[in-house]
Amino acid sequence: MxxxxxxxxxxxxxxxxxxxxxxxxxxxxxxxxxxxxxxxxxxxxxxxxxxxxxxxxxxxxxxxxxxxxxxxxxxxxxxxxxxxxxxxxxxxxxxxxxxxxxxxxxxxxxxxxxxxxxxxxxxxxxxxxxxxxxxxxTPHRFRYYQNVCTVSYSSVWWDWPRWEREIDWMALNGINLPLAFTGQEALWQEVYRSLGLNQSDIEEFFSGPAFLAWNRMANMYKFGGPLPQSWHVNQLRLQFKILERMRSFGMIPVLPAFSGNVPKGILKLHPEANVTRLGPWAHFNCSFSCSYVLDPRDPLFLQIGSLYLSQVVKQFGTDHIYNTDTFNEMTPPSSDPVYLSAISRSVFASMTAVDPEAVWLMQGWLFFSDAAFWKPPQIRALLHGVPLGRMIVLDLFAETEPVFSYTESFYGQPFIWCMLHNFGGNNGFFGTVESINSGPFKALSLKNSTMVGIGMTPEGIEQNPVIYELMSELAWRKEPVNLTKWVSLYTVRRYGSMHESLSAAWKLLFGSVYNCTVPHYKNHNHSPLVRRPSFNMNTGSVVRPRRPV
The missing domain is CATH 3.30.379.10 (Chitobiase/beta-hexosaminidase domain 2-like)
Structure with a gap:
C-alpha cells in the first residue's frame, strides 16, 4: 500500500x-x-x-x-x-x-x-x-440535472412525495438526463459481503446519510455512520420509484459506477492489492478521511467494478450511462500521461465488461479544482483513455470557469455546458444572468464544438428559482433572451400580477445581485443575512450593479 x-x-x-x-x-x-x-x-x-x-x-x-x-x-x-x-x-x-x-x-x-x-x-x-x-x-441533445453533492445538501431526507414533485419539475423544465444515485449503498453492501467483508468492515466504511456524497467520492468514510439496515431497504424502495417515474417521462437516468473507493477491510482479504491511502480532506483527520483507493490497473478493480455494475444493472436496469469520478479534489499519485490514460481506460473497462454500450459521464470539476496538476497533457491523457464519444464530460462550472475553452472542447470528447451556481447549499440572492444567457450559445457556435447538452449542477437546490427557470428555458432557445423583458414576464407569472413595483424590483435584482460579474467568483455567499452570527464575519460584496440587457 x-x-x-x-x-x-x-x-x-x-x-x-x-x-x-x-x-x-x-x-x-x-x-x-x-x-x-x-x-x-x-x-x-x-x-x-x-x-x-x-x-x-x-x-x-x-x-x-x-x-x-x-x-x-x-x-x-x-x-x-x-x-x-x-x-x-x-x-x-x-x-x-x-x-x-x-x-x-x-x-x-x-x-x-x-x-x-x-x-x-x-x-x-x-x-x-x-x-x-x-x-x-431544442438545439441540445441532453439537458442534465443535479450534482453528486445535491443529495447531501438538499435531498437526503426526501420521501416519495417530494421526489415525485421534483421529477415533475424536471419534466416541466425539459430535463432528460438526471442523476439517479439513491440506494446505491444497499448494492455495495451485497457486493462487499460477496467479497468476504464482514458487517463491521462495511459499517466502518459507510458514512451517515447526510455525508454520503463525500463518502461516495472517497473524501471521507465512517463519519456520522453506521447506516442502519432500514436505511438500505427504504432507499432501495425509493430508487425503484424514482427510476420508474424518470423513465416513464422518457428521461435517461444516470446510474453509479465504481471509482476505486474501497473499505479498509479489502486489505485484509487482498493484502497484495495496489491500494493508495489518500491524504486528509477538508480538515478531517485520518479517523474519517484518508480514504483507501484501489488502483484501476489492479485486476481486483475490474472484479469489484464488474460485480457492482452487474448488481446495478440487475436491480435498476440500465440506460447505458454511468457516472463515476476519479481524483475528486484529490491529487493523483503520478502526473505521467501514460499512467493517467491507463487509469481512465481501466475504469471504462469495468463498465464495458458488464455493459458493452456503456457511456461514462464524468464531472470535469477536477480539471478546475486542481488546475496546478491538470495541465493539457494530463487532461488529454485522462480523456483519451476512453474512445471518443464513449465519455461525456460535465463542464461543471462553465458559467464562470469554462474548461472547454482551453481544452479544445475537451480534446474531442462530447461535453455538457453546465451552470453550477450554488456552493454548499448556501441560501441568498445570487446569479450570473449575463453569463448563462450568452455562454451556452457561444460554446455551441465554436468551430469543432463537441457540446452535446446544457446542464444545471448546483450543490444545493431550493434557492433562487428564477435562475433555474431562466437556465432551463435557455435550453429551448436559439439565441439569448432580452433579460429585461424576460424578468418582467417572469414577475407577472410568479405573482399573477402586473403591478409596476414588482417588475421594477425584479429589474433591480437582475441588474445587481443576480448579475455577478466578478471574475472567477465562487458563490459561497457572504451575506450576513444567512451566516452564523460573528464579530469577525467576512461580508465582502460581490455585486457590481449593472443594467440588465
Missing part, C-alpha cells in the same frame, strides 16, 4: 418560436444508445398524470401524445395547437418534450408558474387559443 498526500403576461408568440441551431461539427459517434426506454404511449400517460397532479380537473383540457418521428435528429420537439372545445393538443418527440412544451404554453399564454418556492396556477378559462401550430425545439 502506498500513501499520497492531498493537497417566460400575455400572448407572446415571438417569445415562443424557439428555433433550432445548426448542429455542431462532431467528431464522435452519435450516442444512439442513449434514448428513452419507455413506449410512446407510456410517456404520454406519464405527462397526462403529471398534469392531473398539477392542474387537477383542468388537466382534461390538454390532449397529450408522444411521437418519436416528430424529431429526425435526436433533438427534442413539441408541437401544440388548439383543438375543439378549447382543448390544447400537445405532441412531443418524448414525454419530456411534451411536458416542457405544455409548461411553456402555461407560462407564456396562461401566466402560470411552478417552482421550488410554490406555484401560481390561476389558469384562464377557457384556455387561451393558439392561432396555428406552435413548434418548440
Amino acid at each position: 502506498r500513501t499520497a498526500m492531498s493537497a417566460p403576461f400575455g400572448r407572446c408568440p415571438a417569445l415562443l418560436v424557439l428555433g433550432l441551431l445548426a448542429a455542431a461539427d462532431c467528431r464522435f459517434p452519435p450516442l444512439e444508445q442513449l434514448r428513452p426506454a419507455a413506449s410512446e404511449r407510456a410517456q404520454a400517460a406519464a405527462v397526462s398524470a403529471l398534469l392531473q397532479r398539477l392542474l387537477g380537473n383542468r388537466s382534461a383540457e390538454f390532449a397529450v401524445s408522444v411521437n418519436r418521428s416528430l424529431s429526425t435528429d435526436s433533438l427534442d420537439v413539441c408541437e401544440l395547437r388548439s383543438g375543439r372545445n378549447h382543448r390544447i393538443i400537445a405532441t412531443g418527440s418524448s414525454g419530456v418534450a411534451a411536458a416542457s412544451g405544455i409548461y411553456n404554453y402555461l407560462k407564456y399564454f396562461c401566466n402560470c408558474h411552478v417552482s421550488w418556492s410554490g406555484d401560481q396556477l390561476e389558469v384562464p378559462s377557457p384556455l387561451p387559443a393558439l392561432s396555428g401550430v406552435l413548434r418548440i425545439n
Whole structure:
C-alpha cells in the first residue's frame, strides 16, 4: 500500500418560436444508445398524470401524445395547437418534450408558474387559443440535472412525495438526463459481503446519510455512520420509484459506477492489492478521511467494478450511462500521461465488461479544482483513455470557469455546458444572468464544438428559482433572451400580477445581485443575512450593479 498526500403576461408568440441551431461539427459517434426506454404511449400517460397532479380537473383540457418521428435528429420537439372545445393538443418527440412544451404554453399564454418556492396556477378559462401550430425545439441533445453533492445538501431526507414533485419539475423544465444515485449503498453492501467483508468492515466504511456524497467520492468514510439496515431497504424502495417515474417521462437516468473507493477491510482479504491511502480532506483527520483507493490497473478493480455494475444493472436496469469520478479534489499519485490514460481506460473497462454500450459521464470539476496538476497533457491523457464519444464530460462550472475553452472542447470528447451556481447549499440572492444567457450559445457556435447538452449542477437546490427557470428555458432557445423583458414576464407569472413595483424590483435584482460579474467568483455567499452570527464575519460584496440587457 502506498500513501499520497492531498493537497417566460400575455400572448407572446415571438417569445415562443424557439428555433433550432445548426448542429455542431462532431467528431464522435452519435450516442444512439442513449434514448428513452419507455413506449410512446407510456410517456404520454406519464405527462397526462403529471398534469392531473398539477392542474387537477383542468388537466382534461390538454390532449397529450408522444411521437418519436416528430424529431429526425435526436433533438427534442413539441408541437401544440388548439383543438375543439378549447382543448390544447400537445405532441412531443418524448414525454419530456411534451411536458416542457405544455409548461411553456402555461407560462407564456396562461401566466402560470411552478417552482421550488410554490406555484401560481390561476389558469384562464377557457384556455387561451393558439392561432396555428406552435413548434418548440431544442438545439441540445441532453439537458442534465443535479450534482453528486445535491443529495447531501438538499435531498437526503426526501420521501416519495417530494421526489415525485421534483421529477415533475424536471419534466416541466425539459430535463432528460438526471442523476439517479439513491440506494446505491444497499448494492455495495451485497457486493462487499460477496467479497468476504464482514458487517463491521462495511459499517466502518459507510458514512451517515447526510455525508454520503463525500463518502461516495472517497473524501471521507465512517463519519456520522453506521447506516442502519432500514436505511438500505427504504432507499432501495425509493430508487425503484424514482427510476420508474424518470423513465416513464422518457428521461435517461444516470446510474453509479465504481471509482476505486474501497473499505479498509479489502486489505485484509487482498493484502497484495495496489491500494493508495489518500491524504486528509477538508480538515478531517485520518479517523474519517484518508480514504483507501484501489488502483484501476489492479485486476481486483475490474472484479469489484464488474460485480457492482452487474448488481446495478440487475436491480435498476440500465440506460447505458454511468457516472463515476476519479481524483475528486484529490491529487493523483503520478502526473505521467501514460499512467493517467491507463487509469481512465481501466475504469471504462469495468463498465464495458458488464455493459458493452456503456457511456461514462464524468464531472470535469477536477480539471478546475486542481488546475496546478491538470495541465493539457494530463487532461488529454485522462480523456483519451476512453474512445471518443464513449465519455461525456460535465463542464461543471462553465458559467464562470469554462474548461472547454482551453481544452479544445475537451480534446474531442462530447461535453455538457453546465451552470453550477450554488456552493454548499448556501441560501441568498445570487446569479450570473449575463453569463448563462450568452455562454451556452457561444460554446455551441465554436468551430469543432463537441457540446452535446446544457446542464444545471448546483450543490444545493431550493434557492433562487428564477435562475433555474431562466437556465432551463435557455435550453429551448436559439439565441439569448432580452433579460429585461424576460424578468418582467417572469414577475407577472410568479405573482399573477402586473403591478409596476414588482417588475421594477425584479429589474433591480437582475441588474445587481443576480448579475455577478466578478471574475472567477465562487458563490459561497457572504451575506450576513444567512451566516452564523460573528464579530469577525467576512461580508465582502460581490455585486457590481449593472443594467440588465
